[in-house]
Amino acid sequence: MESARRPLVSQLWVKNRRNEAVLDPERPALSWKELQPKSGRVCHSVPISEIIAVETEQKRYNSDTWQKFNHHAFTVHYAQRAQKHCWRCSAVTFWCKDEELCHQWIQAIKKLLELQTSRPKHLLVYINPYGGKQQGKQIYEQKVAPLFSLASITTDVIVTERANHAKDDLFEVNLEKYDGVISVGGDGMFSEVMHGLIGRMQKDSSIDQNNPSAPLAPCNLRIGIIPAGSTDCICYATVGINDPVTSALHIIIGDLQHMDVCSVHHNNTFLKYSVSLLGYGFYGDVLKDSEKNRWMGPTRYDFSGFKTFLSHHYYEGTVSFQQANQTLGSPRDKSTCQSGCYICKQSTQEVEEKRKRHHYNLEETEDDGDWKVIRGKFMAINAANMSCACPRSPKGLSPAAHLAAGTIDLILVRRCSRLNFLRHLVRHKNQDDQFDLAFVEVYRVKTFLFTPKHSENEDTDNKDVRKKHFNQICNGNHSSCGCNHVNSIWNCDGEALDHAAVEVRVHCQLIKLFARGIEEDSKP
Numbered sequence: 001m002e003s004a005r006r007p008l009v010s011q012l013w014v015k016n017r018r019n020e021a022v023l024d025p026e027r028p029a030l031s032w033k034e035l036q037p038k039s040g041r042v043c044h045s046v047p048i049s050e051i052i053a054v055e056t057e058q059k060r061y062n063s064d065t066w067q068k069f070n071h072h073a074f075t076v077h078y079a080q081r082a083q084k085h086c087w088r089c090s091a092v093t094f095w096c097k098d099e100e101l102c103h104q105w106i107q108a109i110k111k112l113l114e115l116q117t118s119r120p121k122h123l124l125v126y127i128n129p130y131g132g133k134q135q136g137k138q139i140y141e142q143k144v145a146p147l148f149s150l151a152s153i154t155t156d157v158i159v160t161e162r163a164n165h166a167k168d169d170l171f172e173v174n175l176e177k178y179d180g181v182i183s184v185g186g187d188g189m190f191s192e193v194m195h196g197l198i199g200r201m202q203k204d205s206s207i208d209q210n211n212p213s214a215p216l217a218p219c220n221l222r223i224g225i226i227p228a229g230s231t232d233c234i235c236y237a238t239v240g241i242n243d244p245v246t247s248a249l250h251i252i253i254g255d256l257q258h259m260d261v262c263s264v265h266h267n268n269t270f271l272k273y274s275v276s277l278l279g280y281g282f283y284g285d286v287l288k289d290s291e292k293n294r295w296m297g298p299t300r301y302d303f304s305g306f307k308t309f310l311s312h313h314y315y316e317g318t319v320s321f322q323q324a325n326q327t328l329g330s331p332r333d334k335s336t337c338q339s340g341c342y343i344c345k346q347s348t349q350e351v352e353e354k355r356k357r358h359h360y361n362l363e364e365t366e367d368d369g370d371w372k373v374i375r376g377k378f379m380a381i382n383a384a385n386m387s388c389a390c391p392r393s394p395k396g397l398s399p400a401a402h403l404a405a406g407t408i409d410l411i412l413v414r415r416c417s418r419l420n421f422l423r424h425l426v427r428h429k430n431q432d433d434q435f436d437l438a439f440v441e442v443y444r445v446k447t448f449l450f451t452p453k454h455s456e457n458e459d460t461d462n463k464d465v466r467k468k469h470f471n472q473i474c475n476g477n478h479s480s481c482g483c484n485h486v487n488s489i490w491n492c493d494g495e496a497l498d499h500a501a502v503e504v505r506v507h508c509q510l511i512k513l514f515a516r517g518i519e520e521d522s523k524p
């Protein structure tokens with residue numbers, strides 16, 4: 001037993017150079033350094049948690065120096081940080097003459113890998129073949145499947161045949177045999193998988209999703225995202241990059257990131273869940289226009305963004321909310337939510353206590369302040385449950401938003417001139433503060449309500465007329481185009497909601513992802 005804790009130290013060869021290799025179960029890490037370095041001594045070290053696999057090297061080494069000996073070798077595959085949050089799978093091969101020593105090393109590494117209990121063994125994979133640039137299937141087969149097989153992860157793969165295929169399947173499938181569910185696609189595909197999993201959990205726990213104040217049952221299965229969509233903001237904001245190999249490596253090593261989910265209701269009827277952006281006004285209109293141009297792929301958003309910017313609409317309504325406690329940070333904080341974020345960690349404890357209290361039917365005490373009611377004319381009402389960082393806006397819609405603190409950042413952009421709205425938009429791309437403008441307000445909240453000034457019944461009366469004219473291009477004279485510019489629609493993670501009047505509530509850490517948040521010390 002004692003000897004299992006002692007480091008294994010041996011002289012092994014790496015690329016014809018003699019190295020001292022150390023496998024230290026206490027740290028726990030594998031490290032190696034050249035014994036007679038030509039230049040400065042470099043010590044390589046890989047934490048066991050970042051080793052992907054160890055393999056016996058079957059082939060004999062071919063160089064003249066070595067071929068007369070019967071050498072033995074093993075290869076260690078590990079995750080290596082490349083540039084800007086990007087990870088790559090690297091390999092190092094160790095050689096030695098002694099077959100027994102080689103075997104001992106392989107067994108010792110395998111034993112330490114077996115102690116990595118958070119790693120998934122069997123995964124359920126859904127691929128959307130039509131997301132983004134329609135590369136989902138190729139990306140999975142060429143970049144991800146080989147890594148899963150290297151890590152001895154087995155999979156059941158379903159290539160979806162229609163929208164909602166993955167969601168419906170998740171209500172039926174036996175989930176017990178899986179350690180996680182993987183979504184290969186964009187934010188829309190992730191949303192489908194998430195709706196399937198959350199819905200299934202509520203069904204199994206007999207929780208009515210139509211009740212806006214019902215505490216929801218959390219999902220224990222982690223979700224992995226292999227990015228292959230148009231925006232991929234959920235992947236980008238939880239991993240730091242939208243790169244399939246990086247995501248696959250986070251899945252293999254069994255990373256964990258909790259995530260808040262917002263529920264959206266209309267008149268005590270459940271509409272949808274949201275994890276990234278709930279946007280009314282500008283982002284709702286961009287979505288509405290972009291759906292007509294799906295064939296353009298990811299550029300449809302830029303095209304519709306430009307058109308929507310030019311059309312310059314504002315919408316009237318009332319937003320009501322309670323501000324969250326200051327301990328949960330402020331949307332104006334200069335620091336951002338990162339891997340191991342202490343604000344999110346604090347919320348993990350609170351949410352566990354809350355779930356316990358609920359389990360024992362104990363009273364809830366909410367310490368949030370008074371309701372604030374804001375009536376006005378808005379260019380955009382954006383509720384960001386996370387930063388919404390994506391390649392279009394690397395710092396996101398709300399750079400200081402937290403992934404798992406149980407809060408959303410509510411951004412109100414009041415009616416303003418085109419030039420001012422452009423100033424606000426441009427600041428999503430540069431270092432300037434997009435909230436530091438007289439017509440922009442931002443609040444950190446746990447729940448909010450929105451009521452459009454014009455009753456939605458008014459537009460249902462005219463719905464058929466509007467539908468008929470909907471495909472015509474609006475020329476700005478809205479009496480002729482039939483499009484409803486009295487009310488906008490809500491863009492809920494890239495999907496349109498059917499109602500403008502909504503009640504939104506954050507469910508702290510309802511789901512878990514195979515991710516770790518944004519790491520600070522990644523190479524530049």
Ligand SMILES: CCCCCCCCCCCCC/C=C/[C@@H](O)[C@H](CO)NC(=O)CCCCCCCCCCCCCCC
Pocket residue numbers: 186187188230231232233276277283286287301302305306309388390392393396397422425426428429491492493494495
């Ligand atoms: C001058 C440049 C200004 C650039 C401003 C860029 C701001 C970009 C902010 C991106 C926020 C993404 C939030 C993520 C939402 C996802 O849940 C959802 C599903 O994937 N994606 C979208 O709805 C997709 C939303 C995509 C929105 C694209 C908006 C593009 C606006 C372009 C305005 C151009 C004005 C130019 C005037 C000369």
Ligand SMILES: Nc1ncnc2c1ncn2[C@@H]1O[C@H](COP(=O)(O)OP(=O)(O)OP(=O)(O)O)[C@@H](O)[C@H]1O
Pocket residue numbers: 127128129130131132133159160161162163164165184185186187188189190192228229230231232233494
């Ligand atoms: N086989 C399929 N055929 C048609 N639609 C599908 C299929 N599988 C999934 N979908 C739907 O396609 C929609 C868009 O998918 P996805 O999110 O992968 O791509 P995207 O819209 O290009 O990217 P993003 O959401 O990042 O903007 C999802 O809402 C999903 O429900």
Ligand SMILES: [Ca+2]
Pocket residue numbers: 260384385386401402403404405406407408
């Ligand atoms: Ca949040």
